[in-house]
Amino acid sequence: MPKKELPKTYAPAEFEDRLYAMWCERGYFTPKYDPNRPSYSMVIPPPNVTGQLHMGHALDETLQDVLVRTRRMQGYNTLWVPGTDHAGIATQIKVEENLRREKGLTRHDVGREAFLEMVWDWKRQYGSRIISQLKKLGVSCDWTRERFTMDDNLSAAVKRVFVTLYDKGLIYRGLRITNWCPHCNTALSDAEVEHRDEEGSFWHIRYPIKGEEGRFVTVATTRPETILGDTAVAVAPGDERYADLVGKTLVLPLVGREIPVVADEAVLPEFGTGCVKITPAHDPNDFETGLRHSLEVIHVIDGTGKISAEGKYFGMDRFEARREIVKDLDALGLLVKIEPTTHAVAHCYRCASIIEPLASKQWFVAMKELAAPAISAVREGEIRYVPDRFSKIYLNWMENIKDWCISRQLWWGHRIPAYYCQDCGEVIVSETDVTVCPKCGSHAIRQEDDVLDTWFSSALWPFSTLGWPGDTEDLRRYYPTSTLVTGYDIITFWVSKMIFMGLEFMDEKPFTDVFIHGLVRDAEGRKMSKSLGNGIDPLEIISSYGADALRFALATGNAPGNDMRFSVEKVESARNFANKLWNASRFVMMNLTGDEELSLPSDDELATEDKWILSRLNRLVLSVTENLEKYEVGVALSELYDFIWDVFCDWYIELVKPRLFDPESKSAAVCRRVIVRVLTDTLKLLHPYMPFITEEIFLSLPHEGESIMVAPYPTACDAMSYPSEEAEMDRVIALIRGIRFRRAERNVPPSRRTKLFIVTKYPETFRGAEAYLLKLASASEIELVDSYSAEGAVSIVTDAATVYIPLSDLVDLEKEKARLLAELARIEGEIKRTEGKLANEGFTSKAPAAVVDGERTKLEKYRATEAALRETLAALK
């Protein structure tokens, strides 16, 4: 392998795109299936096809890529399926807005066919944008398997599922109150509605009792305009105040309709006036009440939010009508009072319009039967949420589930495969187009106009992307998938639906682990949003700092499931880390001959610090691997950070510089092999997090294989464990730190090198450490002595050694004594505490042996330090 050199500065823009193109060209992202190896598969949570990459995606994809790249290096058949979602409402609204802006037209002006063609055009134009943005992040999805929820095969899956559920009686069509958005002009599922507390008014209105001149019933309402659709007034069954009213007839003000007073258990006597006006067509509770009392359903507001009831208010906007009606009631003397109140108002999650509850015919999935296995799969641990607390959220929702409204009055989406015979009224549900009525033979067939909820198709994503309803190799190899990575905000929308659909149609869970992460917030903790304008564009971060720095910033410093604050400072810090690694690698390369053997030297050739770093590396491998198994992505990464920066750069490299600067020596040759191994293994561990920089360095180092991406992941082994060398180096490091501290405290300039007199019971260790002390502790000379007169010297006492630095000009005898006494007092405190612990029966008998041993070792060290301190103090007198 020829010697290569890295450019002086870390400039990610110069190699990230090049490396990504190389990986793609070589097909590394596409698994080469080996039946003897286990599979690890994931499906991407499909971003909206017309969307743009935001920080939430960046976090989600980074975490997935970390898992996938690790498994791939570990030798699994690793598949990560990418794709996009057609995102019904979001996409349709975008195209509609475009149409209005450019041509001043609505979708109705151009018609269904032409409009859909426009959406497809839009999709063709912008659908690849989010994909290319994902690629900038470095994600290792198998692009040969890219899917779209409206691909032919995925649409076929949707039809198959719809028809099957319908045939089983689990899909039905019914008149229900649905959340209607007058702006988007469609029904919404409960999940698509956001409730916000708002200031409003409580209007108390009198309804005259028929035949009893001057007697009224007073109702309280927050929506007086719905009075037009009232078909009853209800009171609580046991309410004595109104017991005599039940069964009487009221005359509806402004309308004149006669309506009954009924007793209904849904009424809370203590709330409002205890009398509730019932508007079955425009309120979910009232609808239910209406069913119980066979009340008429009278629509008075249409889908655009305008009054549809004949009469004075016809055609008015609902809020205008409200004002008019209140005014008119007041004029009639029927308005008793207006009470200010706060109440939850439903808004469309897309356009924020106030939702109008509307009774209409919609398609529903009956959820009870489907939910049961989905509940037990999680309850029995077949599917595991990480962190576990999210299973509570899931179960709570699943156990209280209501039927799922799946029809949407949109054009963009999967058109419901139901057909109506115009002649005999037959409803036909079929996977194939229907042109003839099977019942009456009529050709007057019309397909349902509505399309399905977007989540209907994404619920099938884990198996539809693998080829279902076909019987494919991919399904056999990669289903169920291993891990689903997503944010907690989408558990009820999506995760839950995949679970019951997977169990129903595959007879098997769609994934084993659900790894949940939090939301990315801005530096002030606010949600990033377009309207606030506080969003940070991941692509801008990538172009200024590199994808690796962004990935690092997102993957570190927060625990699973917790929200994180994102700031440019974090990215800068990540970039600095990359730069550190870059420069350490440059240093290593500068000192290589380029033809180093990649095997490690034998044990007896290794220096103490070599064994120390190899042993530390071995522990790092173990710990990083274990943490990744537990999805402790952030912990694993911070361990890598500490190892690379503190252990490798600040200590190992500094320790071995003298050896490397004498390139002809045998010792240098040994060191070169060790340092290449340590750096390479560290790069491999880091690669899943920072794929680009690690690849760029890996390829510049002497290496085996053509890419770090497909290099085997390091494994820990006992042969690489050197506990006694670790202990030895720790003694030396502790002493060097002590010397540096005292020198800094005494303001000894770095240029002033000093002789060290060392008293120790580990003479071999410190004789062997002479070179380290000369270099890292600004020593001019080392002498091991049996004792030393402390006068005129600064002393450093550790449990392993006492060092005296003759600095008579800088030493204040009294201060030195006071310092040693303070140190002694502290150590004595520690001894007392530790002794107390060890004298405690309960502790020694109940605590684990390792903990007790730890305390004993500690005590020994304290005692050694105490003895050394006393000796030094004695020598001072």
Add this chain to the structure above:
RNA sequence: GGAGGCAUAGCUCAGUUGGUUAGAGCACUUGCUUCACAUGCAAGGGGUCACAGGUUCGAGUCCUGUUGUCUCCACCA
């Protein structure tokens, strides 16, 4: 109304089944143009782990309550 999260250094956050003297990054102080890196090196200061009880040999960690804060769910007209 129900459920859940969070509360640890000036700031942002780690702290994995309870077990050394509670950690990191940023910020701060001091000293360094040391030939990989000033996007750096060395050293340092800084915490009553929100509060009150409890369990335990031992609690930042487990339990109960209180306070503050955020989020989700929910039809009180």
